[in-house]
Amino acid sequence: MLTLEHVTHAYDGCPVLSDISLRLTEHRIGVIGANGSGKSTLARTLNGLIVPDSGRVWVDGLDTRRRAREVRQRVGFVFSDPATQIIMPTVAEDIEIGLRDSGLSRAEITRRVDAVLERYDLAGHRDHPAHLLSGGQKQLLALAAVLVTEPDILVCDEPTTLLDLRNVALIERTLRELPQQLVLFTHHLETVMDFDRVLVVDEGRVVFDGEPEPAVAHYTELMGLAPGTGAAPGRTP
Numbered sequence: 001m002l003t004l005e006h007v008t009h010a011y012d013g014c015p016v017l018s019d020i021s022l023r024l025t026e027h028r029i030g031v032i033g034a035n036g037s038g039k040s041t042l043a044r045t046l047n048g049l050i051v052p053d054s055g056r057v058w059v060d061g062l063d064t065r066r067r068a069r070e071v072r073q074r075v076g077f078v079f080s081d082p083a084t085q086i087i088m089p090t091v092a093e094d095i096e097i098g099l100r101d102s103g104l105s106r107a108e109i110t111r112r113v114d115a116v117l118e119r120y121d122l123a124g125h126r127d128h129p130a131h132l133l134s135g136g137q138k139q140l141l142a143l144a145a146v147l148v149t150e151p152d153i154l155v156c157d158e159p160t161t162l163l164d165l166r167n168v169a170l171i172e173r174t175l176r177e178l179p180q181q182l183v184l185f186t187h188h189l190e191t192v193m194d195f196d197r198v199l200v201v202d203e204g205r206v207v208f209d210g211e212p213e214p215a216v217a218h219y220t221e222l223m224g225l226a227p228g229t230g231a232a233p234g235r236t237p
């Protein structure tokens, strides 16, 4: 469970998150909001990548300010820019690195790596240099490298921005089937329509928190768009 208490954060004196308090218990939670509204900053507080200037974030009772290592083992984080996340020379090595300190046997590590390579259509790229993958393949690799560690909670910050339609469907289906708690930050409003809870962020505050349909309507109105015209901002018709 994720709990935020009066989370406030600023960059160079510019407020980005203002007094956010939340108790996130639902299985699938979506977070939507305008560019620059503070979503990525909020996402990063959830696994301790950003420690807020004031307030606290708790992950299953662990304070991200004090227990960063344990928090990161529990909360998997997928960045919108996969280049941020890919650190090893080859595709298989990049997936394997997350299991390095897992205590698993070599055989089990190989089994898990092979399984995710297969699942994410990357088996044919096993020994390829990771930096030479296409943008979309990198995004798949970034998700695979996190899921192979089997985190308790997954936080995804726009994980489908570079993907073609088939791979958007693959990622969305994968996220939908995950047994663990998912917090998805996205501009794809249709993706969150069957989520359990949707938060709308605006100017560093949670301005709506509830069912997907009214949340999307609230956001659409906030953007100054008529209902029904904001279903997929950012996508080419």
Ligand SMILES: Nc1ncnc2c1ncn2[C@@H]1O[C@H](COP(=O)(O)OP(=O)(O)OP(=O)(O)O)[C@@H](O)[C@H]1O
Pocket: 011, 012, 016, 033, 034, 035, 036, 037, 038, 039, 040, 041, 042
């Ligand atoms: N490291 C940083 N240093 C200074 N300012 C930052 C930093 N990161 C983000 N900001 C600023 O904080 C504000 C919120 O950024 P953030 O990335 O959290 O928004 P966002 O809602 O995720 O935006 P988008 O939808 O465009 O990805 C923006 O004005 C941004 O310029």
